[in-house]
Amino acid sequence: MRVSKRRNSGASAARPRERDDSPWYPHTLRLFRRAPGEDWASSVERVRQACVERFGGAL
Numbered sequence: 001m002r003v004s005k006r007r008n009s010g011a012s013a014a015r016p017r018e019r020d021d022s023p024w025y026p027h028t029l030r031l032f033r034r035a036p037g038e039d040w041a042s043s044v045e046r047v048r049q050a051c052v053e054r055f056g057g058a059l
Contacts, residue, residue, distance in 0.1 A: 019031070020032070020033075030050070032046060032047050032050070
């Protein structure tokens with residue numbers, strides 16, 4: 001089972017910026033970071049699109 005998590009805070013040793021997964025939960029947890037200046041609607045749309053790609057169908 002994959003889990004997705006949205007974050008808007010900075011990177012840490014556990015969640016470096018150059019990765020979209022967690023070294024603690026590889027291939028299980030995907031991180032979605034909001035880019036500087038990015039609005040929430042765009043961020044949520046990226047999560048929605050990833051769900052469509054992963055699970056198929058239109059959401």
